Structure formats: structure tokens, C-alpha cells
Amino acid sequence: MLFPISDDDRALDGHAWVTTLLLVANVLVFGLQLADPAVTYGWSVVPTELVSGIDLVNAEPFPEVDPAAEVATPADIPQRSAPLGLVYLTVFTAMFMHGGWGHIGGNMLYLWIFGDNVEHRFGKGRFLLFYLGSGVVATLVQVAMQPAGLIPNLGASGAIAGVLGAYLVLFPRNRVQAIFIIRVVTVPAVVVLGLWIVLQFVNQWGATAATEETGGVAYGAHIGGFLTGMALAVASRAMGAKERPSRLSGAMARDGSRRSIW
Secondary structure, three states: OEEEEEEOOOOOOOOOHHHHHHHHHHHHHHHHHHHOOHHHHHHOEOHHHHHHOEEEOOOOOOOOOOOOOOOOOOOOOOEEEOHHHHHHHHHHHHHHOOOOHHHHHHHHHHHHHHHHHHHHHHOHHHHHHHHHHHHHHHHHHHHHHOOOOOOOEOOOHHHHHHHHHHHHHHOOOOEEEEEEOOEEEEEEHHHHHHHHHHHHHHHHHHHHHHHOOOOOOOHHHHHHHHHHHHHHHHHHHHOOOOOOOOHHHHHHHHHOOOOOOO
């Protein structure tokens, strides 16, 4: 397995402010989660809530359920219609929340490595919409796979998977430094990201075939986000979206790295 630690950003002009602000927002929300665990249960996506539009109300804590079971709403949990559509708002809030230090650390590393290039290619406003859109689609894919689930779904993985998918389309030959066993190697992005998405498909298929659940990792969201990111990047290129002139665009034009892998 290749674990990326950096990429070649020497040709980037200026700072990727949206990527930085997204990273800061994730860290701040994680701090809120640590300070008050109720934030996690109140603002993460619960699939059955999203499908039914019903807000499950329970004093504390959230009900313990078997993630491998097809769970119906426990009879002792009161229900109410979600006020002002707050259940649906969790589609956005959940993508800024994380389940632990390892979870947020890995996600933020991937966002930091790959987000700046994609932001420079799309522009700040379009990149923010792209990031949020990838996250929403990723969440909906995961909910569609487990519509009766009561386990809270949270994390930026789906949105960041969209960034990885776009990076694969836009910068397949960009050099990425990655840890392989005990060595740091430099390989094209297509190798690192290609292996990553293949692993998501393998894990999703294996988990579904063996246990009908994914062991706490939303591989469906990863796949949905990644394919969404690829599709949006391809669409952007097909529509002839122009990138502002910069050292990055000049470098890509000179060395041919802008060519797609298709």
C-alpha cells in the first residue's frame, strides 16, 4: 500500500485559501465534538432519519445498536418531524465531523496534499461548490446502501474522495511522494490514486459479501465521492472551462501533465 505524504506543488501560484479554510473548519468542528459528544449524535447523518424525515429523539446517549443487523427504530425512542428540515441539514454538517484522531488526521492530510492543485484548477468558488457537492453525493450513496441504518455517518472522506477523483483526471502524471513499506518513493498520481480507489472497491465488495456491513468504514461514500469528482472534472474539461494563467498552467502545458488518462 502506498501512503501519500506530499506532492509537487512548486508550480502553484498563491495560497489555496479554500482548502485551508476547509481544513480549519474540520478541526474546529472536531474540537466541538471533543468538548460535547452530543454534537456528534445531533449533527451526523443517521440514514433512517434522512430517508424518513423523522428526527429520532433520545435524551442520551444515542441507542446502542448492532451495525450488522437490519435495525428498525426502537419502540422506546420518541419520534417527531424534523424541525425546519434539520435532518436534511446533517448532509452538510456531517462532512465536517470525524470519529477520532486517526480519522481526522488521515482526511486532513489527503485534503492538504491534493486539495490545493484542484482548487487552483477550478478556482475558489467553484472548488467550494465542487467539494460540498461531492460530499453530498457521497453521503447519499452511503445512505442508499443502508437506508434503515441507525449508526451515525460522519466524516469528510466522501468530499475528499471527490478531490482525489478530480486530481486523478486533471493531474494524473503529477509526482506524489508516498511511503511504501519503510521507504519514501516518488510515483505518478495515477498510481497512488488508482490503487486507492481499487482498494475501496475491493473492501466494499468484500465487506458486503462477507457480512453485509463495512466494519465502520463507509467505502460506498468513498466510491461515490471519487466517481463524482472524476465526472465533474471531466465535465469541466469537456465544457472548455478555462484556467487562469499561472505557473501551474504553464508547467502543465510544457510537460504534458495536463493530458487526461482516458
